[in-house]
Amino acid sequence: IAGRRGLSAGELGQIEDLLLMSDVGAAAADRLLAALRQGPTDRPALERLRAEMLGILSLNSGPSLQNTGLPIRPQVWLVIGVNGSGKTTTCAKLARRLISQGRRVTLAAADTYRAAAIEQLKEWSRRLGAGFVGSQTGADPASVAYDAVASAASQGVDDLLIDTAGRLHTQKHLRDELGKIYHTVGKQLPGAPHLTLLVLDATTGQNAVSQAKLFSEVVRIDGIVLTKLDGTAKGGIVLAIAQELKIPVRYAGVGEGMDDLLPFDAGSFVDGLLE
Amino acid sequence: SLTEKLTGLFKDLSGKGKLSEDNIREASQKVKRALLEADVNYRVVKDFIASVEERALGAEVLNSITPGQQFIKIVHQQLSATLGTRNEPLRMASQPPTVVMVCGLQGSGKTTTCAKLAKSLLQPGRRVMLAAADVYRPAAIEQLEILSKQVGCDFFKKDTTDVVDICRSAHHEAVKRLTDWLILDTAGRLHIDQPMMDELKALQSAVKPHEILLVVDGMTGQDAVNIATQFSQQLELTGVVMTKLDGDARGGAALSLRAVTGKPIKYLGLGEKLSALEPFHPARMASRILG
Numbered sequence: 001i002a003g004r005r006g007l008s009a010g011e012l013g014q015i016e017d018l019l020l021m022s023d024v025g026a027a028a029a030d031r032l033l034a035a036l037r038q039g040p041t042d043r044p045a046l047e048r049l050r051a052e053m054l055g056i057l058s059l060n061s062g063p064s065l066q067n068t069g070l071p072i073r074p075q076v077w078l079v080i081g082v083n084g085s086g087k088t089t090t091c092a093k094l095a096r097r098l099i100s101q102g103r104r105v106t107l108a109a110a111d112t113y114r115a116a117a118i119e120q121l122k123e124w125s126r127r128l129g130a131g132f133v134g135s136q137t138g139a140d141p142a143s144v145a146y147d148a149v150a151s152a153a154s155q156g157v158d159d160l161l162i163d164t165a166g167r168l169h170t171q172k173h174l175r176d177e178l179g180k181i182y183h184t185v186g187k188q189l190p191g192a193p194h195l196t197l198l199v200l201d202a203t204t205g206q207n208a209v210s211q212a213k214l215f216s217e218v219v220r221i222d223g224i225v226l227t228k229l230d231g232t233a234k235g236g237i238v239l240a241i242a243q244e245l246k247i248p249v250r251y252a253g254v255g256e257g258m259d260d261l262l263p264f265d266a267g268s269f270v271d272g273l274l275e
Numbered sequence: 276s277l278t279e280k281l282t283g284l285f286k287d288l289s290g291k292g293k294l295s296e297d298n299i300r301e302a303s304q305k306v307k308r309a310l311l312e313a314d315v316n317y318r319v320v321k322d323f324i325a326s327v328e329e330r331a332l333g334a335e336v337l338n339s340i341t342p343g344q345q346f347i348k349i350v351h352q353q354l355s356a357t358l359g360t361r362n363e364p365l366r367m368a369s370q371p372p373t374v375v376m377v378c379g380l381q382g383s384g385k386t387t388t389c390a391k392l393a394k395s396l397l398q399p400g401r402r403v404m405l406a407a408a409d410v411y412r413p414a415a416i417e418q419l420e421i422l423s424k425q426v427g428c429d430f431f432k433k434d435t436t437d438v439v440d441i442c443r444s445a446h447h448e449a450v451k452r453l454t455d456w457l458i459l460d461t462a463g464r465l466h467i468d469q470p471m472m473d474e475l476k477a478l479q480s481a482v483k484p485h486e487i488l489l490v491v492d493g494m495t496g497q498d499a500v501n502i503a504t505q506f507s508q509q510l511e512l513t514g515v516v517m518t519k520l521d522g523d524a525r526g527g528a529a530l531s532l533r534a535v536t537g538k539p540i541k542y543l544g545l546g547e548k549l550s551a552l553e554p555f556h557p558a559r560m561a562s563r564i565l566g
């Protein structure tokens with residue numbers, strides 16, 4: 001199909017399968033195929049499809065690592081997501097990246113619920129040489145976050161990364177808890193958190209849209225970290241999230257080590273999807 | 276819901292006399308859409324729709340006075356039947372300890388599931404041991420140790436990175452302590468990470484588990500087929516556990532898993548609490564997937 005301009009029904013079917021198997025989703029696939037069918041045939045079809053998908057993913061460049069402009073200190077990152085998506089490991093990877101740029105980083109363990117969650121983040125902070133703020137299991141997560149912001153500000157740290165407990169977006173009391181963490185941080189430091197990242201497992205199917213929607217009702221989501229892209233899952237669901245919620249993917253998690261984080265590259269992501 | 280959509284569709288059609296093949300195909304397209312939205316793998320969907328159409332194009336539906344209801348019934352029956360017979364619990368071995376090895380992708384819920392299983396198996400007069408065979412993830416061993424205290428069962432760890440040694444030693448200790456159930460919690464791994472898959476194979480031949488359970492996140496999408504294929508080809512799986520189904524994920528991966536592995540889904544994880552483990556009910560899962 002690669003070089004062809006017009007498409008037969010069979011070829012459209014093949015493209016549909018390719019999109020579906022990548023978790024693009026039936027509705028988003030329909031929209032892409034409609035654009036292909038209706039669009040001009042001056043270029044090969046796959047090239048047009050690639051351009052269409054890139055267009056969807058190229059959302060206005062919001063805040064990111066390098067360009068938050070003003071020297072806010074500490075820059076506060078809030079890391080959220082459902083259970084097991086890779087939040088704690090992503091906090092470690094983000095810290096690693098910031099430290100390698102010469103920044104002073106503190107990790108805050110605001111998961112006060114899950115067994116050994118604090119210990120897990122503490123171990124990462126040891127390996128990274130990052131600062132660490134934590135309390136104990138059962139403490140109020142909003143208080144831990146509040147104290148972390150205060151301590152990071154007083155110590156002149158450049159970045160504070162707040163790791164939160166995994167939570168299902170459908171549980172109201174957990175969404176409320178997240179909202180409380182978010183607003184409490186803002187009380188301690190107006191404008192914070194400056195970057196709220198939704199950590200999304202690339203193996204997740206259509207449920208990712210519901211996750212992004214419901215979490216967006218309690219916090220402003222600045223970007224997505226799409227983890228476990230070193231597997232065979234394509235993570236195509238981020239297209240629907242980009243279209244419906246205008247949330248961009250900022251980083252890709254590609255392994256379990258502290259260096260396994262890449263800034264999101266829409267071009268290579270789309271290529272990976274279409275291969 | 277799908278049932279409402281199909282009922283509406285057949286209401287429009289049934290007024291026009293006997294149903295045609297085209298009517299059936301229109302209805303099956305609605306089912307196809309619902310299954311894709313529920314994360315059933317697109318190839319599994321095609322096969323499933325083909326089998327539904329085959330039945331639906333028979334007299335059973337076309338000659339029925341309530342063809343809509345008949346069609347919906349076929350879809351539901353076909354789905355439940357494919358999902359398997361209900362309630363296949365863990366089978367106890369003839370000689371204790373019964374060894375259960377738990378494996379799966381990163382973050383799928385293995386450690387929590389091991390503790391939930393231990394809790395459900397810990398009945399009066401029974402002895403259960405949890406063994407920590409994840410030597411990679413920071414604080415993985417601490418996590419399982421804390422959970423085993425919450426469950427009130429025995430716990431085994433060994434200061435080595437040799438996972439086969441850990442599990443062999445755990446087995447030795449379990450025999451000494453007249454343990455009924457030995458549950459091995461392993462590290463999360465990718466099905467395409469061959470050295471890590473080889474580690475599971477080495478465990479399988481060293482410890483000969485009576486049960487090998489694949490733990491899969493209930494929100495898993497199309498990739499369920501890839502995961503299931505590799506794990507079932509490389510290991511002698513005996514069952515599957517699907518976790519995090521206390522959310523709004525439709526759980527279509529269940530159909531993909533069953534279609535690829537042929538193994539029963541034994542349990543569902545329905546929460547973070549250690550009591551949140553339920554035996555699998557195919558009919559209930561069918562309703563959930565269909566939406």
Ligand SMILES: Nc1nc2c(ncn2[C@@H]2O[C@H](COP(=O)(O)OP(=O)(O)OP(=O)(O)O)[C@@H](O)[C@H]2O)c(=O)[nH]1
Pocket residue numbers: 081082083084085086087088089090111114117164165166167227228229230231252253254255256260381382412463465
């Ligand atoms: N292969 C791979 N594994 C990852 C990646 N990111 C995280 N993991 C693994 O996924 C598992 C879960 O990671 P965590 O960081 O504990 O996830 P979490 O979201 O903090 O989990 P909870 O706090 O329990 O909700 C661990 O085994 C990680 O090593 C990734 O990009 N690739």
Ligand SMILES: Nc1nc2c(ncn2[C@@H]2O[C@H](COP(=O)(O)OP(=O)(O)OP(=O)(O)O)[C@@H](O)[C@H]2O)c(=O)[nH]1
Pocket residue numbers: 083084114166168380381382383384385386387388409412415461462463464518519520521543544545546547551
């Ligand atoms: N809501 C919900 N959360 C669950 C369920 N099962 C596990 N979890 C949560 O999912 C997260 C990951 O669980 P773990 O047991 O650490 O997962 P794992 O497979 O052992 O992770 P790795 O060892 O890193 O591969 C934790 O936050 C658990 O509390 C479930 O059925 N429902």
Ligand SMILES: [Mg+2]
Pocket residue numbers: 087088089111117163164165166
């Ligand atoms: Mg965590």
Ligand SMILES: [Mg+2]
Pocket residue numbers: 385386387409415461462463
């Ligand atoms: Mg684990």
